[in-house]
Amino acid sequence: MSNGSAAPPPPPSTTPEPSVAPPEATPFGHPLFTRIRIATPLDVPFILKMIHQMAIFQSLTHVFTATESSLSSNLFLSPPFHSFTIFLLELSSSPIPPLPSPSPSFTPIEKTFNFDSPISDPEKNAFSVHYGNNQVALGGYILFFPNFSALVGKPGFYVDNVFVKECYRRKGLGKMLLSAVAKQAVKMGYGRVDWVVLDWNVNAIKFYEQMGAKVLPEWKLCRLTGDALQAYQNYNI
Numbered sequence: 105m106s107n108g109s110a111a112p113p114p115p116p117s118t119t120p121e122p123s124v125a126p127p128e129a130t131p132f133g134h135p136l137f138t139r140i141r142i143a144t145p146l147d148v149p150f151i152l153k154m155i156h157q158m159a160i161f162q163s164l165t166h167v168f169t170a171t172e173s174s175l176s177s178n179l180f181l182s183p184p185f186h187s188f189t190i191f192l193l194e195l196s197s198s199p200i201p202p203l204p205s206p207s208p209s210f211t212p213i214e215k216t217f218n219f220d221s222p223i224s225d226p227e228k229n230a231f232s233v234h235y236g237n238n239q240v241a242l243g244g245y246i247l248f249f250p251n252f253s254a255l256v257g258k259p260g261f262y263v264d265n266v267f268v269k270e271c272y273r274r275k276g277l278g279k280m281l282l283s284a285v286a287k288q289a290v291k292m293g294y295g296r297v298d299w300v301v302l303d304w305n306v307n308a309i310k311f312y313e314q315m316g317a318k319v320l321p322e323w324k325l326c327r328l329t330g331d332a333l334q335a336y337q338n339y340n341i
Contacts, residue, residue: 133218138277139200140213140284143190143245148175150231150242151190158267162302184209185250185292191284193244193268193277194233197222201235213284217275225271244268246281251298258295261285266299279315300325 143151152172159168179188184207194200203212225231231242246266252259263285268278282297289297301308301319309319328336 133220134222135197136217136219136223136275137196137198137200138215138217138243138280139194140191140281141194141203142184142207142210143179143192145176145180147190147192147233147242148172148179150233151175151192151245153231154242154245154267154269155265157269158265161267161270185288188247188249190245190247191281192242193272193281195223195225195241195243195272195277196238198238200240201238204235210288213280215280219275223271223275225269227269231269243272244277244281246285248285248297250294253295256295258293260294260296260298261289263297263299278311282315 149172152170152175155170156165156168159165179190181187200214206212225241225243228239228241232239233242234240244267246263248261248263250259251262263282266278266281268281286297301312313319
């Protein structure tokens with residue numbers, strides 16, 4: 105009959121505990137290597153196709169008249185940042201090789217993202233450049249040029265448009281492009297960066313405000329174009 109006292113514990117085992125190896129240093133998830141670089145004339149066919157995709161997204165195909173010739177003859181007449189400049193967004197699932205001829209005006213910006221699943225780009229082959237045997241996709245661009253504010257007394261940058269292909273949206277890549285322009289403006293001592301946004305694009309408005317931009321509802325965009333502009337050719341001033 106038990107007296108209620110507990111039996112003594114068994115002696116400790118002499119069998120060593122199994123060792124636990126540290127986790128392997130492998131990248132988390134699915135890495136996406138990105139780079140922002142300055143566009144060159146060789147990129148014009150890709151730029152034109154992305155401008156057309158942007159026009160479709162914004163329901164502005166009725167005013168889309170850009171051609172490879174018009175882009176080539178206007179975009180590359182001056183050194184970067186002195187006139188029209190385009191940053192291109194490159195993407196790859198593996199590290200992107202160095203540029204064969206980097207621009208002396210701008211050091212490319214590189215960043216690696218990690219996602220839970222790989223990004224499928226159905227148009228990758230139509231929007232790719234090759235560095236040797238490495239295929240690198242083009243996922244977006246931002247076009248900007250210098251302007252001047254008399255009130256601030258300093259130059260700034262005006263962003264004409266920023267575009268990220270649909271499969272790469274909502275992943276921080278648009279912010280990366282805009283941040284690159286803002287960073288360059290600060291580097292050059294410029295006073296501000298301006299752009300416009302369509303009033304129905306609520307997601308874009310929230311995104312810009314989260315970046316620190318102020319939306320100015322009291323300002324209205326005025327534009328002379330087409331026949332209204334051509335009417336001034338023989339205008340008697």
